[in-house]
Each structure stands twice: as structure tokens, then as C-alpha cells.
Amino acid sequence: MSEFIVNYLFSLTLFSLIFNFVLSIYGLFFKPHYIKKVIALTIFSDTINVFAIYVGYRRWINGINPRPPVLIKPPTPGAISEFINSAVDPLPQALVLTAVVIGLAVTLFLIFLGYQLYKHYHTLDMREIRRLRG
Amino acid sequence: MISAELAVYLLMTISSVASTIAVYFAIMEKDLVKAVIYSAIQSTFYAILFYLLMAPDIVLVYLPVSVGLIPGVLLILIGKTERGEKE
Amino acid sequence: MRRSILHLTIILTLLLGLSLLASISWQWFVPGEWFKCPLQGIWCLPVFYLATTYNPELSNYTVNSPEAVTAIVWDYRGLDTLFETSVFYLALIAGIALARGASYKLPTGGELGLSKIVKTVSRLTLPMIITVGASIGLHGHLTPGGGFQGGATAAVAFMVAIVVFSIVFLVEHGVSKDRMLILRSIGLTGIGLTAVALFFAGLILGKNAYVFQNMAKPFAGLSFPWEVNSALISGTLWFFNLFEFLAVTAGFTIAFMLLAMSEAGSEEGVRHE
Numbered sequence: 001m002s003e004f005i006v007n008y009l010f011s012l013t014l015f016s017l018i019f020n021f022v023l024s025i026y027g028l029f030f031k032p033h034y035i036k037k038v039i040a041l042t043i044f045s046d047t048i049n050v051f052a053i054y055v056g057y058r059r060w061i062n063g064i065n066p067r068p069p070v071l072i073k074p075p076t077p078g079a080i081s082e083f084i085n086s087a088v089d090p091l092p093q094a095l096v097l098t099a100v101v102i103g104l105a106v107t108l109f110l111i112f113l114g115y116q117l118y119k120h121y122h123t124l125d126m127r128e129i130r131r132l133r134g
Numbered sequence: 135m136i137s138a139e140l141a142v143y144l145l146m147t148i149s150s151v152a153s154t155i156a157v158y159f160a161i162m163e164k165d166l167v168k169a170v171i172y173s174a175i176q177s178t179f180y181a182i183l184f185y186l187l188m189a190p191d192i193v194l195v196y197l198p199v200s201v202g203l204i205p206g207v208l209l210i211l212i213g214k215t216e217r218g219e220k221e
Numbered sequence: 222m223r224r225s226i227l228h229l230t231i232i233l234t235l236l237l238g239l240s241l242l243a244s245i246s247w248q249w250f251v252p253g254e255w256f257k258c259p260l261q262g263i264w265c266l267p268v269f270y271l272a273t274t275y276n277p278e279l280s281n282y283t284v285n286s287p288e289a290v291t292a293i294v295w296d297y298r299g300l301d302t303l304f305e306t307s308v309f310y311l312a313l314i315a316g317i318a319l320a321r322g323a324s325y326k327l328p329t330g331g332e333l334g335l336s337k338i339v340k341t342v343s344r345l346t347l348p349m350i351i352t353v354g355a356s357i358g359l360h361g362h363l364t365p366g367g368g369f370q371g372g373a374t375a376a377v378a379f380m381v382a383i384v385v386f387s388i389v390f391l392v393e394h395g396v397s398k399d400r401m402l403i404l405r406s407i408g409l410t411g412i413g414l415t416a417v418a419l420f421f422a423g424l425i426l427g428k429n430a431y432v433f434q435n436m437a438k439p440f441a442g443l444s445f446p447w448e449v450n451s452a453l454i455s456g457t458l459w460f461f462n463l464f465e466f467l468a469v470t471a472g473f474t475i476a477f478m479l480l481a482m483s484e485a486g487s488e489e490g491v492r493h494e
Contacts, residue, residue, distance in 0.1 A: 002137070002140065002193065004244065005140065006140065006143055006176060006206075006419055007244040008240060008244040009140075009143040009144060009146070009147045010143060010244075011240040011243040011244045012147050012150075012151070012236070012237070012240040013146050013147050013150045013183075014240070014243075015236055015239050015240045015243065016147075016151050016153070016154045016236055017157045019152060019154050019232060019235075019236060020153065020154055020157045023154075023158060023161055024157065024161070026161065027160075027161035029395065029468075031161065031219070032219070033166070033219040033220075035166055035169075035208060035211065035212065035215075036161070036166070036169065036216075036219060038208070039169055039170065039173050039208070040161060041181075042173070042200070043157055043160070043173065043176065045181055046177065046196075047198065049192075050180060050183060050184070053184060053187050053192065053435065055190050056187075056188065057187050057188070060139045063139075065138065065139075065142075066188055067177075067188060068189070068190050068218050069271060069289040069290060070287060070288050070289065070290075070364065070365060071203075071274065071287035071288075071289075072287070073276050075275050075287075076279060077163060077278070080272060080276060083271060083334055084268060084271050084272055085287075086209070087271055088187075088188045088189070089267045090267065090270055090271065090289040090290050091266065091267055091270065091293060091378060091401065093189050093191055093192055093290045094290050094293040094294045094298060095301075096192055097191060097192065097195060097294060098186040098294075098301055098302065098305045099289070100195050100196065100199060101195075101305050101308075101309055102305060102309075104199055104204070104309075105308055105309045105311075105313075106312065107204060107207075107314035108207065108312055108313070108316060108476055109312045109316060110317055111207050111211050111480070112315070112316040112319045112320065112479075112480070113319070114211060114215070115211060115214065115215070115320075115480070116207070116319055117216070119217040123216070123357055124215050124216060125150070125219075125220060151233070151236070154232070154234075154236070155229065158225075158229055158232060159225075161227060162228075165361070170384075189364045190365035191290045191291075191366070191370070193365070194365060194366060194370040194374075195369060195370050195373060196355060198370075198373040198374045198376070198377050199373050202377045202380070203373065203376060203377065203380065203473065206384075206477075207379050207477070207480065209304075210477075210480050210481060213481070
């Protein structure tokens with residue numbers, strides 16, 4: 001019974017992340033203001049990062065709780081083998097670090113571009129800009 | 135009464151469902167300053183989720199970037215351009 | 222208001238129902254056990270990273286840093302981080318190019334910035350934020366942290382200073398755009414020099430060494446020192462963290478200053494094109 005509740009909570013987390021993903025794609029396509037699109041893009045990339053870390057998590061086997069991948073005790077062979085048996089996967093965390101920095105760089109560049117767009121067309125509504133193009 | 139495993143999963147579920155509610159309000163809000171604030175609330179819940187998934191490095195990157203720097207830059211841009219989204 | 226509550230109820234009901242359906246039919250999937258390696262005698266990748274990150278017995282494969290994520294970011298997959306730094310650099314150059322000709326107006330008289338209470342509190346807390354950021358950045362090889370985390374935290378202090386005081390105050394006290402560009406170039410040059418230091422040492426001494434080398438490997442004998450008076454510095458990791466902290470803080474400060482400057486100058490700059 002508790003196994004079923006744990007599975008239910010796990011899948012509830014996963015599906016709420018999928019709903020975040022779908023809502024942010026809806027906001028990116030169907031909302032006409034530029035800044036709303038930038039907000040939806042940041043929510044989109046953050047949700048993808050949470051998916052990557054979610055895959056690297058380790059379930060509780062035999063009551064051993066998972067730990068962050070940092071070695072705390074002095075490195076004797078017993079401490080290292082216990083560390084391997086209880087630590088979370090460190091590789092997705094390193095890749096997500098790179099992904100956060102690149103998403104931040106793209107967002108900064110989009111903000112600079114948005115300011116130039118406003119000075120040229122005096123509005124940031126994409127339907128107006130489409131009508132005024134030229 | 136409640137085992138430790140169940141408590142951790144329950145906290146994960148609460149923070150991710152709360153983040154879905156915050157994302158819905160951020161996308162559907164017409165006033166852009168409120169939308170930026172809702173996006174910062176969603177980022178806080180994602181930071182709690184990252185901590186429960188045992189990734190403390192990501193929490194240290196995500197908190198200043200997504201709660202401090204990105205809303206700050208967006209608010210400066212909103213101050214220089216328009217504030218409301220029309221129909 | 223009614224419509225949004227109705228939409229929210231529909232979304233939450235769909236969420237609860239779909240996850241109930243998934244968990245009933247989900248008896249065979251156990252996520253997170255990917256690295257239970259079935260093959261004997263072959264190490265799979267996360268077990269390899271966790272086992273060799275601080276292991277003084279395997280002195281040919283270890284990184285000598287108890288923090289596995291920083292070791293992966295700067296030693297095992299150092300080229301990824303190099304290209305990520307260059308992508309950030311390119312985005313900043315594009316922003317500087319778009320905002321050329323920007324300048325700030327001289328003060329028209331009166332007080333700039335926010336009220337006196339906010340200014341007094343900020344004078345106390347902003348140096349503390351920069352100190353915490355430097356501490357996170359320089360301890361990256363021992364605890365969770367690192368260059369980018371510390372740099373982003375310290376950049377928050379500069380953003381608060383631009384809003385609370387004004388940008389005129391910052392420029393008068395020495396934080397100008399050109400000086401921040403010089404700091405950023407020092408950071409990036411430091412990263413490049415640390416990456417090729419052992420390569421050039423190997424060329425001079427006639428031994429085998431490769432670019433981005435940190436510790437001695439079976440076919441390349443040179444190595445950085447990993448301990449100074451029995452305190453761990455883990456070779457190149459400390460230097461990479463220091464230079465990345467400088468580069469990231471200066472880069473964010475340039476971006477904020479360019480955005481906060483007034484519009485009159487930059488419009489003339491664009492019209493002259």
C-alpha cells in the first residue's frame with residue numbers, strides 16, 4: 001500500500017512538470033506580447049532542466065536515503081564504497097549547470113533585442129509589429 | 135507514523151503542484167509586472183524541488199539567476215517600454 | 222476571475238486523474254537505477270566518476286577533489302565549460318554592440334536613487350553579499366559551489382546598487398564600463414592560460430602533456446600540485462573557480478549598466494548608421 005502511494009506521488013510530480021511544459025509552450029505561441037514570450041521561454045528551459053535532474057535521482061532501496069554527490073569523510077576504501085552506494089548521479093547536475101548559463105545568456109541577448117525593437121516600432125505587441133513591418 | 139521517504143515525496147509533490155499553479159497565473163496575467171512576480175514564485179518552488187532531488191550545486195546557481203537577475207532585468211525593460219498587454 | 226478558477230480546477234483534476242492512471246499501470250518502471258551496471262569488470266560512467274573523484278590509491282585516475290560535480294565540470298568535461306564560457310562571452314559582445322553610443326545624463330539636481338533609509342541599509346549589506354559570493358566561488362572544490370555560483374551571487378549586489386543609488390554614483394566611485402571590461406578580459410585570459418599551462422610546460426621539458434591537464438595520467442606524467450601545506454586546492458580547479466568568478470561578476474555588471482543608461486545617446490548612435 002505504501003509502495004502504491006509512493007508511486008502515485010512520484011508520477012504526480014512528473015505529470016505536473018509535463019503540464020508546466022505544455023502551458024509554457026501555449027504561452028510562447030499564443031500570447032502576443034514580447035515580454036510574455038520571454039517569460040514563457042525561461043519557464044520552458046527551467047522545466048527541461050528539472051526533467052534532467054529528475055532522471056538522475058535514486059530511489060530509496062532498503063531504507064538507505066540518497067545523498068548529494070559530495071564526499072564528506074576521509075577517503076578510506078570503506079567510505080568510498082558506501083559513498084558509491086548512496087550518492088545521486090552527478091553527471092546530469094554538471095550538464096544542467098552548463099544549460100542554465102546558456103539559457104541565461106540567450107535571455108540577456110533577447111532583452112537587448114527587445115529594447116531595440118521598441119525604439120524602432122514604439123510598441124512591443126507582435127501583431128502590431130507584423131502589421132507595421134517595412 | 136509517516137516514514138521519512140513518504141515525507142520527502144510529499145514535499146516534492148506539494149512544491150511541484152504549487153509551481154503549476156504559479157505557471158498558470160504567470161501565463162494568463164495581463165499586467166506584466168504581476169507576471170514577472172508570479173514567475174519568480176515559480177522559480178522559488180523549482181529551487182525547493184532541486185534541493186529535494188539532492189542537487190545543491192544547481193540550487194546555488196538557480197536562486198540568484200532566476201529570482202534575482204532575470205526579474206530585475208525584465209523589470210528594467212518593462213520600465214522603459216509599456217506595462218500592460220492588450221487583447 | 223471566475224474563468225481562471227474554473228481553468229485551474231480543470232487543470233488540477235486532469236493532473237490528479239492522469240497520475241492515478243499512470244501509477245496503476247507503472248509497476249515495472251524504477252527510475253534512478255540506471256547505473257546498476259550489469260556487466261562484470263566494466264565500470265559504467267557515474268560509478269567511475271564517483272569512485273575516482275577523491276581516491277589517493279588510484280593516483281593515475283583521480284582528481285583529488287571531494288566534490289564530484291565541480292570535478293566533472295572543470296576536469297572530466299572541461300571542454301564543455303570552455304565553450305559555455307565562450308557562448309556567454311558572445312552574447313555579451315552582441316549586447317554591447319547593440320547598445321553602442323549609450324551615455325548617462327549628468328545629474329539635474331536633487332537626490333538620485335531611493336530614500337535615505339534604503340541607502341543606509343544597503344551600505345551595510347552590499348559588501349556582505351559580495352563577500353558571500355566570493356566565499357561560494359573560492360570553496361568550489363570542497364563544498365557545493367564554484368565560480369559561476371559565486372559570480373551570479375555577487376552580481377546581485379551590483380544590480381541592487383544601480384537601483385538604490387544611481388548609475389552616476391557607481392561611475393563616480395570607479396565602477397565604469399571600461400574597467401569592468403578590463404576585469405572580464407583578465408578573467409578570461411586567466412582561464413585560457415591555466416588551461417594550456419601544463420601543455421606548454423610539457424613542450425618545454427620534452428614530456429608528454431595535453432591541453433586542460435590537471436593531474437597525472439598513465440601516459441602523461443606532469444601534474445599540478447593538489448595540496449598546499451595539507452590543505453586541498455585540487456590543481457587547476459581553484460584557479461578556474463577564481464578566474465570564472467571575476468569574469469562572471471564583471472560581465473553581468475556590464476550588461477546591467479548598459480541597460481540602465483539613458484536612451485538619448487544610443488538613439489543617435491543608431492541613426493548615424
